[in-house]
Amino acid sequence: MIKTLLKKIPAQLKGEIIERKEPCRLCGEKTGKLIAKIDYWDIKNTTLVKCEKCGLSQLDPMLTEEDTSKGCLAYYIEESLRSPFKEQKRNLLRNFRRGLLFGHSLRKRNYRINNILEFGPGSGYFLEGLKYFYPETQITVIDINEEVLNFNKRQHQYETYKATPERFIPELEGKFDLIIARDIIEHVTDISSLIHNVIKYSRSNCLFHFITPNGHEDLWKHYLTHNYLHRNSELLINHVNYFDGKGLLSYLLELNFNKIEYYTYKLKTTIRGRGWKVKTKLMAAPSQKKSAGFYINHKIGEVRSLEFSKGEVLNKWYINRKIKHLALFMSWYHHASLIKVDPRLNVGHEIYGLFKVPNKK
Numbered sequence: 127m128i129k130t131l132l133k134k135i136p137a138q139l140k141g142e143i144i145e146r147k148e149p150c151r152l153c154g155e156k157t158g159k160l161i162a163k164i165d166y167w168d169i170k171n172t173t174l175v176k177c178e179k180c181g182l183s184q185l186d187p188m189l190t191e192e193d194t195s196k197g198c199l200a201y202y203i204e205e206s207l208r209s210p211f212k213e214q215k216r217n218l219l220r221n222f223r224r225g226l227l228f229g230h231s232l233r234k235r236n237y238r239i240n241n242i243l244e245f246g247p248g249s250g251y252f253l254e255g256l257k258y259f260y261p262e263t264q265i266t267v268i269d270i271n272e273e274v275l276n277f278n279k280r281q282h283q284y285e286t287y288k289a290t291p292e293r294f295i296p297e298l299e300g301k302f303d304l305i306i307a308r309d310i311i312e313h314v315t316d317i318s319s320l321i322h323n324v325i326k327y328s329r330s331n332c333l334f335h336f337i338t339p340n341g342h343e344d345l346w347k348h349y350l351t352h353n354y355l356h357r358n359s360e361l362l363i364n365h366v367n368y369f370d371g372k373g374l375l376s377y378l379l380e381l382n383f384n385k386i387e388y389y390t391y392k393l394k395t396t397i398r399g400r401g402w403k404v405k406t407k408l409m410a411a412p413s414q415k416k417s418a419g420f421y422i423n424h425k426i427g428e429v430r431s432l433e434f435s436k437g438e439v440l441n442k443w444y445i446n447r448k449i450k451h452l453a454l455f456m457s458w459y460h461h462a463s464l465i466k467v468d469p470r471l472n473v474g475h476e477i478y479g480l481f482k483v484p485n486k487k
Contacts, residue, residue: 136342136472137402139176139349146175147187151316152377153180162348163358165413167200169193171358174348174368180377181370183345188315189366191290195270197364198313199426200418202271204362206429218251218439223457225255228335230454232304233259240264243302243327245291245320246310250278251439253306258453266298273429281436292319298327305483307336312344312367321381328483334383336479340390341368342472343401347410359410371469371477382484390474391463401473 141159149156158175161183165171170193176183189197206214232239239260244253247267257263266285269275275286287295291307291314305324314320324334345368351359375388395401399408444452469477 135396135402137346139342139345140353141176143178144175150177150180150182151184151188151318152182152373153177155179158186161345162352162410164348164361165358165415166193166361166364167197167418168415169197169418174345176345176368181341181373182317183341183368183370185366189364191270191315194290194313194315194364196418196422197362198271199273200421201363202273203421203425203429207425215434215439218249218434219442220460221249221251222255222440222445223453224461225252226258226453227255227457227461228252229256229259230457232256232333237303237333239303239333241302241329242266242304242306243268243298244306244308245269246274246307246313247278247284248274248309250282250284252308253284254282254436254440255457258447258450266302268295273426290314291323292316294319294323294326300327300329300486302327302332303329304333304335307334309337311336312338312341312365312369313363315366317367321378325381325483325486328486330485332483333386334479334481334483336477338367338369338374338477338479339365340401340469340472340474340477341370343395343475344368346401347408350404350409351412354404355409355412357412360413360416361410362416369477371472374477374479375469378479378481384482384484385479386482387478387480388469389463389466389478390469390471390476391466391478392475393465393467393473395475396473400475 139161141161143157144160146156146158155177158177161174161176163173170189172185172187174183175186241264243266245268247253247269253265267278268287268289268291270290272288275288278284279286289295305327311317344365348359351357399405444456467474
């Protein structure tokens, strides 16, 4: 029975081979397998196409910078209003603990981290957790969303740049010891440009850390809606890349990134059927062409009124620099990944990567 089950995981994605409107932005392939038809808010109608050469699935045609900026702001507002007030506060604390745990893992390896760059910092609390073990480090963040940048400046006093990760910023060249792209590489329209910017921004012995959804499981909901409901699926968050675990690793190794850690975690999603079971609850919502403009024009004022002070978020008995082992234990208890799986198997919810960046030639 177990052998039979394992043969189903992950399921093979079936689809028509089509001519792409735009070549694959990782390998340049001009054909691909049609996975789903997508509506990105009411902004753009597009398709999801899987490259048979490198394994990357992408929107085709890709979003423009204007599409991305508008949809990201709308989603930021929609998510902020949808999430209960107390849950938002808990999420900030969770991000802090995850950053603390990551900072400790770097400290254990004796890495010196003086300057950090993060693409898409979100609340910035992951970086605050990292600073628990690197309190003197200087932090710079890049985001396309003005609201996110203003929040990070007010809450944490980080240096901020409004830009897409693909856009090169000359004054940041050769500046950083650690570059972070947590939950961001699935959002960028040109992953190759981002990776080459990582190389340009890095100092000697720089580290690159990312997490991204397992592309196979992330695709699955759209694949089911297309193949079983025969409907366009709704895409509100701008996931434009769906990474194959083997293809992503191969790409980084070809560019001479040196693997330190690379694994998949959170296997509950696989056990529940994502990536192999045909179930209604696993399907993406059919498109309603939800209005991005409605949230941007009429709801943004409500979001600006919801903000916590840092002291309020981190007011926990175990967060005390004099007793770091307590904060570390609580962070480990809540967030440690006990089961780690090779991403090339394409199971599990998240891919975790920590790589040494190649030196610039």
